[in-house]
Amino acid sequence: MTFHASIDIMPLPALLDPQGKAVSSNMKHVGLPEISGVRIGKHITLSIEAADQATAEEKVREACEKLLANTIMEQYSFTVTAVETA
Amino acid sequence: MTFHASIDIMPLPALLDPQGKAVSSNMKHVGLPEISGVRIGKHITLSIEAADQATAEEKVREACEKLLANTIMEQYSFTVTAVETA
Numbered sequence: 001m002t003f004h005a006s007i008d009i010m011p012l013p014a015l016l017d018p019q020g021k022a023v024s025s026n027m028k029h030v031g032l033p034e035i036s037g038v039r040i041g042k043h044i045t046l047s048i049e050a051a052d053q054a055t056a057e058e059k060v061r062e063a064c065e066k067l068l069a070n071t072i073m074e075q076y077s078f079t080v081t082a083v084e085t086a
Numbered sequence: 087m088t089f090h091a092s093i094d095i096m097p098l099p100a101l102l103d104p105q106g107k108a109v110s111s112n113m114k115h116v117g118l119p120e121i122s123g124v125r126i127g128k129h130i131t132l133s134i135e136a137a138d139q140a141t142a143e144e145k146v147r148e149a150c151e152k153l154l155a156n157t158i159m160e161q162y163s164f165t166v167t168a169v170e171t172a
Contacts, residue, residue: 008129023153024132030152034135034145043094043129046110049120059120066116067109 003048003056007078009069010041044068047083056080089134089142093164095155096127130154133169142166 011017020039027035046063050056057080069076097103106125113121132149136142143166155162 010129010131020130023130026153027149030149032145032149032152035132035149036135037131037133039131041129041131043096043127044106044109045096045123045125045127046121047123049122059118063113063116063118063121066118067112 001050001052002083003050003053003080004083005044005046005048005056005060005078005080007044007046007060007064007068007076008041009044009064009074009076010039012073012075015073041074042068048080053080053082087136087138088169089136089139089166090169091130091132091134091142091146091164091166093130093132093146093150093154093162094127095130095150095160095162096125098159098161101159127160128154134166139166139168 017039023040024036024038027033048056048059050059060078060080064076064078065071103125109126110122110124113119134142134145136145146164146166150162151157
């Protein structure tokens with residue numbers, strides 16, 4: 001069975017996000033002073049072959065821990081959905 | 087009124103994503119051959135001051151077009167939610 005995962009990886013709230021800070025301060029230069037508190041992370045989508053939803057979620061967690069996220073500086077969250085097969 | 091936006095910016099489906107490709111092919115080296123089709127984009131969160139939901143969404147769209155996304159190579163999607171104020 002094929003599952004589709006959508007993963008968000010964000011800098012930990014306690015850490016500074018210089019890239020987000022730079023974008024925040026540039027918002028006023030493009031006429032958008034209403035926008036603040038920009039934080040920038042990664043969005044990752046992928047496919048997983050697994051027997052069931054629980055196994056697929058376990059695989060995604062493993063991928064995040066081992067390869068996708070740096071858990072010292074980042075936190076991750078994800079959703080896993082089954083893909084309809086014809 | 088304060089709104090919170092959550093934005094996903096992904097490479098267009100028609101374009102190659104070399105970073106995602108590299109991560110895909112490394113999945114088997116960390117014992118996860120079940121994972122394929124990795125695509126990597128950006129996840130951005132920010133705050134907006136706006137009178138109502140429609141205005142907030144318009145501001146986020148403008149921020150994506152002007153600053154956050156490169157619409158030649160990337161597509162964006164977002165959700166805007168009102169933040170409860172005490």
